[in-house]
Amino acid sequence: MITVVRFGRFEARIQSEVADFLARSLDCEIECGGLLPEPEGALDERRGQWMSVEFLKALLAAAPRRGRILGLTGCDLYIPMLSFLFGQAQLDGAAAVVSVARLRQEFYGLPGDEGILITRLRKEALHELGHTLGLVHCPDRSCAMSLSTNLPQVDIKRDEYCENCLQAARARLAALNGESK
Ligand SMILES: [Zn+2]
Numbered sequence: 001m002i003t004v005v006r007f008g009r010f011e012a013r014i015q016s017e018v019a020d021f022l023a024r025s026l027d028c029e030i031e032c033g034g035l036l037p038e039p040e041g042a043l044d045e046r047r048g049q050w051m052s053v054e055f056l057k058a059l060l061a062a063a064p065r066r067g068r069i070l071g072l073t074g075c076d077l078y079i080p081m082l083s084f085l086f087g088q089a090q091l092d093g094a095a096a097v098v099s100v101a102r103l104r105q106e107f108y109g110l111p112g113d114e115g116i117l118i119t120r121l122r123k124e125a126l127h128e129l130g131h132t133l134g135l136v137h138c139p140d141r142s143c144a145m146s147l148s149t150n151l152p153q154v155d156i157k158r159d160e161y162c163e164n165c166l167q168a169a170r171a172r173l174a175a176l177n178g179e180s181k
C-alpha cells in the first residue's frame, strides 16, 4: 500500500492531484493520507533550510506496514553534503520525501505557474517513490528515474518511467502486495 501525505501548509489539492497521478502511472491504489507537522528541530535557521533526514524519520513513523509513504513539503530541504535536494528516499525502503520549494517558478524570480509546478512535482514524486520500489538512477535522460540535480534536468525528463523502470516498479509493487496478504 502506498500513502501520500503532506507536511504543514502544503496544498491538499496538489497532494490529491499527485496521488491520483501516481495511481494512474503505477496502476495501483494510492491512499491520499493526512497532514504531518514539520519535524521538530529540522529547520537550520542559519541556512534557512530543513534537514531532509528528519522528514524521512517522521514519515517512517507514519508508514503503512510493508507499504510505502511519500511526503510532500514546501520546505527547502538539504543534507549536510549538498546545497539542496529536490527529494530524498530510502532505496527499497518505506519512506520518500519531495520538496516543491525549488520546483516553483517563484523561487527563481519568475511569475508562479501551477501547471509547470505540478508537472515537475509529478516527475520528482515518481522518481523518489521509484527509489522506495528499489529503482536506481536510469541512464535514459527522459525517464523519470534519471538523476536531476538541477531544474533543466527535471524539465528535460518525462513524467513517466521508461519501459524497463516501469516493469521493475510494477514487479516490486506486485511482490509487496503479495507479502502484505
Ligand atoms: Zn534519485
Ligand SMILES: [Zn+2]
Pocket (backbone or CB within 6 Å): 138, 139, 140, 143, 144, 145, 146, 161, 162, 163, 164, 165, 166
Ligand atoms: Zn528508466
